[in-house]
Amino acid sequence: MIKTRVTEMLGISHPVIQGGMQWVGRAEMTSAVSNAGGLGVLTALTQPSPEDLLKEIARCREMTDNPFAVNLTILPTIKPVPYADYISAIIDSGIKIVETAGRNPEPFLPAMKAAGIKIIHKCTSLRHSLKAERIGCDMVSVDGFECAGHPGEDDVTNLILLPLAAQRLKIPIIASGGFGDGRGLVAALALGADAINMGTRFMVTQEAPIHEKVKQAMVAASELDTSLIYRSLKNTARVFKNSVALKVLEIEEQEGPTDFDDIAPLVKGTKGRELFEQGELDRGIWSAGMVIGLINDIPTCKDLIERIVNDAEEIIKQRLGNLVSA
Numbered sequence: 001m002i003k004t005r006v007t008e009m010l011g012i013s014h015p016v017i018q019g020g021m022q023w024v025g026r027a028e029m030t031s032a033v034s035n036a037g038g039l040g041v042l043t044a045l046t047q048p049s050p051e052d053l054l055k056e057i058a059r060c061r062e063m064t065d066n067p068f069a070v071n072l073t074i075l076p077t078i079k080p081v082p083y084a085d086y087i088s089a090i091i092d093s094g095i096k097i098v099e100t101a102g103r104n105p106e107p108f109l110p111a112m113k114a115a116g117i118k119i120i121h122k123c124t125s126l127r128h129s130l131k132a133e134r135i136g137c138d139m140v141s142v143d144g145f146e147c148a149g150h151p152g153e154d155d156v157t158n159l160i161l162l163p164l165a166a167q168r169l170k171i172p173i174i175a176s177g178g179f180g181d182g183r184g185l186v187a188a189l190a191l192g193a194d195a196i197n198m199g200t201r202f203m204v205t206q207e208a209p210i211h212e213k214v215k216q217a218m219v220a221a222s223e224l225d226t227s228l229i230y231r232s233l234k235n236t237a238r239v240f241k242n243s244v245a246l247k248v249l250e251i252e253e254q255e256g257p258t259d260f261d262d263i264a265p266l267v268k269g270t271k272g273r274e275l276f277e278q279g280e281l282d283r284g285i286w287s288a289g290m291v292i293g294l295i296n297d298i299p300t301c302k303d304l305i306e307r308i309v310n311d312a313e314e315i316i317k318q319r320l321g322n323l324v325s326a
Ligand SMILES: Cc1cc2nc3c(=O)[nH]c(=O)nc-3n(C[C@H](O)[C@H](O)[C@H](O)COP(=O)(O)O)c2cc1C
Pocket: 018, 019, 020, 021, 022, 024, 043, 071, 073, 100, 101, 102, 122, 143, 146, 147, 148, 149, 150, 176, 177, 178, 179, 197, 198, 199, 200, 201, 203, 286, 287, 288, 289, 290, 291
């Protein structure tokens, strides 16, 4: 067993967290991770309304007795999102751990704190991590340049970001982006983190509620098979390098400022959902991190977490222990 401040504070057995994932973070995924002793995370905005989120939380409770969290991603969207209503639903449901991401969660903190909720804010820079600590978040999840989804615009990898955050923050740090195996967990702990957060690796598991063809494409992919799109819009996203991602890049490379209207039809969220449901790999885009280069199988969440923790323990006790002479 590896015990850290994060396992203690969240009441979980292993320092392994499943990051919020649009269309993937449903009860099947979340409960599988929590049942395996990690922290599963439901994605609030995968549910079309706060009422549906309440139902999904109830469904997940039927599938696990262990703690799980809800991710709320606060980003500008084409269709306005009733964030305050989602927060009310989360509070009413009795959920005690929330992962916030995107914009500053400050306006929502007092209500969540009053309900006894622990808040993990996901940040992509040291300055945002310091701010998260200052406004009262309980932990930060630090997403390095390697990560799937939005790595920010600074392009600083976790090898630099994590020790910087560890030097400057008092609250626990969760290392996110590029993690998928026991070596990664040991590295994260050595760099000063108290847990790892994984998105891409958990997509490629038996229980992830997405089409088998998507999982197989990710097993076949190498570390070079991701693309950074929306750079020209200063809203960079790391996605799987398919024909749609390449088309987006082609539009962005055209002379003059990028007009999102030219890209929007290619990247609509509903297309991503259909891609996951139908396994049609060029229907839209999907987030994927560089760690796909390290993924070679489609295990159950239980087997994956056990393997990560066992390998980490072995590395710490044997390989690293043996390097130190008395
Ligand atoms: C398919 C997919 C969808 C994601 N959707 C979200 C999201 O809706 N909100 C969010 O905060 N992060 C989202 N992420 C990012 C993950 O929570 C996590 O920060 C990231 O995957 C970590 O990097 P890794 O993929 O290298 O493990 C998504 C990641 C993936 C792979």
